[in-house]
Amino acid sequence: MGSIVVPDHDWVADTVSDLAASKYEIIQDVALYCYTGSLVACALGAAHYHLDGTRWNIGIACLSLLAICVVIIGARNEYGDQDNEGIVIHIYVVYVLGLVFAALFVLLARGMSKIARRYAAVSYCCAALWIICAPIFFFMPTGYDGAFERGLGVIAVVWTVTFAWMLVSVAQNRAHTTHP
Template sequence: MFTLEDRHEEAEVVSLERPELLMFCGLMGLAGCIAPFVTIVWGTAVADHDFIADTISDLARGDHKRIMDVGFYLNASGLLAIAIAAAHAHLGKVGWTLGVFALSFLALVVVLLGLWDEFNDVGGPGTDMTVHTQLTFLLGPLYLIGPLVMAKGAGGISPTYGWLFVASAAIWALFAAAFKLSPDSIDGIVEKIAIGGSFLWTVPLSFLFIARGYEKTHRVTGRRQQS
């Protein structure tokens, strides 16, 4: 139970938050979540890409690789923006801080995935173990731990956020594991479902910061009008 002193401290912290920063980062995060969907559809339409069998990494290679690279970089920008907003409006304790680092590391990994999509000589001739492949292994724990450790803090704003974050981690874990076991004929769609599940974390988190900034802006405006 929160004491009166705790509520005063929370009010002081909230008063230091910049609503324009939260809304900008939230919108950037939302755009970063939408961008991969757009580039996947775009790339599928213009490239020889089997939506069911081919992975996103397959789409990031070949003559039309720059389309998917744009999706990688915009997604990374969105993840970094959400991390900045989460650090600015800190809604938890150690768990929330770990979530901020998870978002930041995800942004870095996604950028590197775009940069290393065609460097195929790391594991030596005749092997699939490339830099790009090795980087994808980092996505697993980050997309699993991130939403779980931030679920409690976001759940304090609304229980819906907490449940969505847990669902995101569960869907990601299930389909990311299934992807490793799936035959080549369907592993593309399994991977896309896993990625889609991760957006149950980042999209609501983006909306959380947009709403928080918007509410604070109108609260300040209302006080000015009253005075």
């Protein structure tokens, strides 16, 4: 939405942080907070199922940590754009996001396979794509880094939607089996 509304925004060259640093920052902030809500909802939903012991519990912690990181990015309004006012933390939070997403995708995949193999397959595919592509982002020319970052965002959203769909399907199956 921000790419459409913000004048002169180039979705290929300009990153999401560029959108969030403009006078239209509220659009990006709302999107970040909505995504945070989805991560928290997934963590709460996952906490009701004990699908893979310690790995699953660490995955739930990863979901919670990701939610915290996304809130910090949205609320802090510091995007690594050479600001020197206050503490510059954006890049460090981005590094944490990168590592935690990779861990999340791998940690929860085995538990997801207990529901259906297709969920694990999506999680492992997201992990592979993320592990390969996320580091490349830091070396992308600024003329293309916006599109590449959006590709990473698609990976994160695909995983989140898949995981949420899995949780909903499990809940629906349980509701049908307990209430005929």
